[in-house]
Amino acid sequence: MKHLTEYRDPELVEQYIQELHRTATRPWTIMEVCGGQTHGLVKNGILNLLPEFVTMVHGPGCPVCVTPVNLIDKAVYLAEEKNPDRRPVILCSFGDMIRVPGSTKSLLDAKAGGADVRILYSPLEAVRLARENPDREVVFFAVGFETTAPANALSVVQAQKLGLKNFSILASHVLVPPAMEAVIQDDDTSIQGFLAAGHVCAIMGIDAYGPLVERYKMPMVVTGFEPVDLLQGILMVVRQLERGEYRLENQYARVVRPEGNPEARRIIEQVFETVDREWRGIGTIPGSGWAVRPELAAFDADRKFSVSIAKAPECPDCIAGLVLKGIKKPNECSQFGRACSPERPLGAPMVSSEGACAAYYHFANVETQAFASPLRQQ
Amino acid sequence: MPKLDFDIITLGHGSGGILTNKLLEAGVFDLLSNPLLDTHHDGALLNLTGRVAFTTDSYVISPVFFPGGNIGELAVNGTVNDLAMCGAIPKYLSLGFILEEGLTMAEFWDILVSIKGASERAGVQIVTGDTKVVERGKGDKIFINTSGIGELHPRADISIKNVRAGDKVIVSGNIATHGMAIMSVREGLEFETTLTSDTAPLNHAVLALLDEFGNDIHLLRDPTRGGVATVLNEIARDRNVGATRLGIDLKQAAIPVLDEVAGACELLGLDPLYVANEGVFLAIVAPEAADAFVRKLRTLDYGHSAAIIGEVVTEHPGQVVLTSRIGGRRVVNMLVGEQLPRIC
Numbered sequence: 151m152k153h154l155t156e157y158r159d160p161e162l163v164e165q166y167i168q169e170l171h172r173t174a175t176r177p178w179t180i181m182e183v184c185g186g187q188t189h190g191l192v193k194n195g196i197l198n199l200l201p202e203f204v205t206m207v208h209g210p211g212c213p214v215c216v217t218p219v220n221l222i223d224k225a226v227y228l229a230e231e232k233n234p235d236r237r238p239v240i241l242c243s244f245g246d247m248i249r250v251p252g253s254t255k256s257l258l259d260a261k262a263g264g265a266d267v268r269i270l271y272s273p274l275e276a277v278r279l280a281r282e283n284p285d286r287e288v289v290f291f292a293v294g295f296e297t298t299a300p301a302n303a304l305s306v307v308q309a310q311k312l313g314l315k316n317f318s319i320l321a322s323h324v325l326v327p328p329a330m331e332a333v334i335q336d337d338d339t340s341i342q343g344f345l346a347a348g349h350v351c352a353i354m355g356i357d358a359y360g361p362l363v364e365r366y367k368m369p370m371v372v373t374g375f376e377p378v379d380l381l382q383g384i385l386m387v388v389r390q391l392e393r394g395e396y397r398l399e400n401q402y403a404r405v406v407r408p409e410g411n412p413e414a415r416r417i418i419e420q421v422f423e424t425v426d427r428e429w430r431g432i433g434t435i436p437g438s439g440w441a442v443r444p445e446l447a448a449f450d451a452d453r454k455f456s457v458s459i460a461k462a463p464e465c466p467d468c469i470a471g472l473v474l475k476g477i478k479k480p481n482e483c484s485q486f487g488r489a490c491s492p493e494r495p496l497g498a499p500m501v502s503s504e505g506a507c508a509a510y511y512h513f514a515n516v517e518t519q520a521f522a523s524p525l526r527q528q
Numbered sequence: 529m530p531k532l533d534f535d536i537i538t539l540g541h542g543s544g545g546i547l548t549n550k551l552l553e554a555g556v557f558d559l560l561s562n563p564l565l566d567t568h569h570d571g572a573l574l575n576l577t578g579r580v581a582f583t584t585d586s587y588v589i590s591p592v593f594f595p596g597g598n599i600g601e602l603a604v605n606g607t608v609n610d611l612a613m614c615g616a617i618p619k620y621l622s623l624g625f626i627l628e629e630g631l632t633m634a635e636f637w638d639i640l641v642s643i644k645g646a647s648e649r650a651g652v653q654i655v656t657g658d659t660k661v662v663e664r665g666k667g668d669k670i671f672i673n674t675s676g677i678g679e680l681h682p683r684a685d686i687s688i689k690n691v692r693a694g695d696k697v698i699v700s701g702n703i704a705t706h707g708m709a710i711m712s713v714r715e716g717l718e719f720e721t722t723l724t725s726d727t728a729p730l731n732h733a734v735l736a737l738l739d740e741f742g743n744d745i746h747l748l749r750d751p752t753r754g755g756v757a758t759v760l761n762e763i764a765r766d767r768n769v770g771a772t773r774l775g776i777d778l779k780q781a782a783i784p785v786l787d788e789v790a791g792a793c794e795l796l797g798l799d800p801l802y803v804a805n806e807g808v809f810l811a812i813v814a815p816e817a818a819d820a821f822v823r824k825l826r827t828l829d830y831g832h833s834a835a836i837i838g839e840v841v842t843e844h845p846g847q848v849v850l851t852s853r854i855g856g857r858r859v860v861n862m863l864v865g866e867q868l869p870r871i872c
């Protein structure tokens with residue numbers, strides 16, 4: 151981890167902050183798309199260091215936050231159902247997914263009630279579990295953006311190679327560029343520029359963003375996650391805005407090649423196809439997701455177990471959709487820190503550490519709900 | 529290990545009958561022998577003077593054996609450290625086992641040997657105990673409860689009420705090591721590392737500090753579950769009342785974390801401030817004594833990485849605010865639930 155220290159260098163950070171203060175002469179609103187970037191901005195206290203003119207709004211790039219309630223209900227159902235005709239399920243998931251509330255409960259609740267729910271770091275671990283437990287069905291809850299898709303796809307390829315009959319994924323992959331477009335098209339949006347998600351681009355390349363830049367005349371900068379990355383990305387956007395320019399730039403060139411990672415894209419292509427996808431709090435966005443290809447239906451938990459669960463309504467007090475589109479800040483929600491907290495979340499952005507609401511809750515002054523201002527004065 | 533005619537624990541070993549006696553006579557009593565335990569009575573009669581500290585804790589760690597220790601050592605050190613945090617000299621422990629049917633005698637023996645070693649290192653005697661066995665599937669190999677009694681150090685005056693604005697927050701060593709060592713061997717999360725738990729008795733170091741600094745030491749806490757952030761939040765919350773309401777300022781750059789621990793936390797998406805510690809304590813010390821306190825602590829066992837990491841302040845009462853390495857400031861809140869690994 152030593153190699154990261156240069157991107158956390160306080161002196162370099164100070165230089166960028168000063169340059170930003172010199173450069174920004176008018177108010178600008180910039181969205182960072184990825185939850186990892188939101189987390190980085192808040193965790194390092196960067197929002198308090200930015201000039202008054204620069205407002206960051208937080209985007210929909212938290213996979214946990216946008217996973218539809220219905221899918222969580224399905225996962226809970228699969229984990230809990232006692233079906234004598236079927237091997238009992240081991241439901242595997244990434245960590246922060248298990249606390250997200252479905253319509254009645256979360257996977258964590260199901261686990262407490264006796265369901266076999268396990269937290270894994272890699273879908274390939276789930277393949278191993280399936281091999282070691284031939285008398286169980288292993289279902290991996292495969293959510294995430296383009297970043298987690300290659301490993302999830304690889305798990306299907308591996309399971310197929312091994313001839314496993316007891317492994318499947320409950321997939322709900324979401325794609326960043328269509329979501330950015332949906333956010334831009336919203337009538338209430340105030341966004342003038344974007345930090346595009348560096349790690350997504352590391353997989354997919356940057357081709358998809360050029361047309362968005364042209365169509366909406368909006369600067370976009372592919373940006374990393376460390377303090378220096380984030381500040382450099384913000385500065386690059388602000389410079390364009392101040393000059394009235396709109397271009398696609400790549401701040402994160404040390405990781406992102408223009409063509410992305412062709413090998414990863416190939417394996418994604420092999421396993422997934424593009425579909426319309428429902429985003430929690432936002433609604434259905436055309437062509438914004440990946441689902442398992444029909445010819446691999448044996449590894450698709452949705453088809454394999456044909457679970458059908460009635461759609462439950464979202465909590466009416468939760469404004470997650472407005473937060474995810476950057477129209478409202480978490481602390482502008484009347485429920486923030488009151489009825490809604492990480493212990494009792496009304497919506498998913500309060501659950502995941504990448505979710506904007508949870509980031510504000512964990513790192514901000516909850517009692518006064520004042521986020522940046524009281525600390526800025528010190 | 530003594531020669532026995534059984535190699536796994538069965539329900540009978542908790543019956544109180546012949547098997548229980550065999551188990552205890554075969555080694556437990558001999559191993560942990562001291563005049564008070566040797567009476568084999570229903571309880572121990574203790575000679576104590578002055579004010580007495582009394583504490584209890586239960587240990588349910590999984591896995592039971594982990595890099596750098598096992599549940600037995602942890603159960604002794606944890607309770608010894610709780611007594612030390614009261615400013616007490618740990619003297620006597622009770623030891624209660626809940627064993628799961630099927631635990632091997634070899635594992636149980638290893639744990640007992642660790643308990644013996646740990647109690648010798650800490651200088652405490654195990655004077656009373658209990659053993660129960662539960663059916664397979666109703667426990668997790670072994671649960672241990674220890675209670676401890678200690679005599680208050682004559683110069684100790686440890687109390688949240690003594691904490692004042694300007695006091696320094698001191699940590700005795702690298703944080704988050706224990707939690708990450710455990711994490712590295714949890715099923716599904718295994719990663720290659722040479723990290724070992726920092727479980728250790730802190731009483732000798734604490735008592736040496738009390739000898740020298742007495743009531744300049746305002747508060748001692750060991751940041752086990754919930755880590756440093758949680759304990760400091762508890763302190764700030766408890767002092768968010770009355771005439772002078774207090775908060776805590778932290779400097780991220782001053783907080784000692786091993787590179788390997790920082791790297792593992794980074795990979796798993798965890799914040800070291802919330803990760804559990806076993807061989808680390810936090811001290812809130814009068815500002816005029818703080819530098820000498822750290823110098824002394826660095827010469828003592830388990831204290832060589834000690835550092836001043838923050839200060840008690842009157843600004844932002846009830847809150848812990850961290851100045852990040854790059855100079856940004858943010859609130860450090862209480863941990864909610866378990867720290868869960870991030871998705872990407």
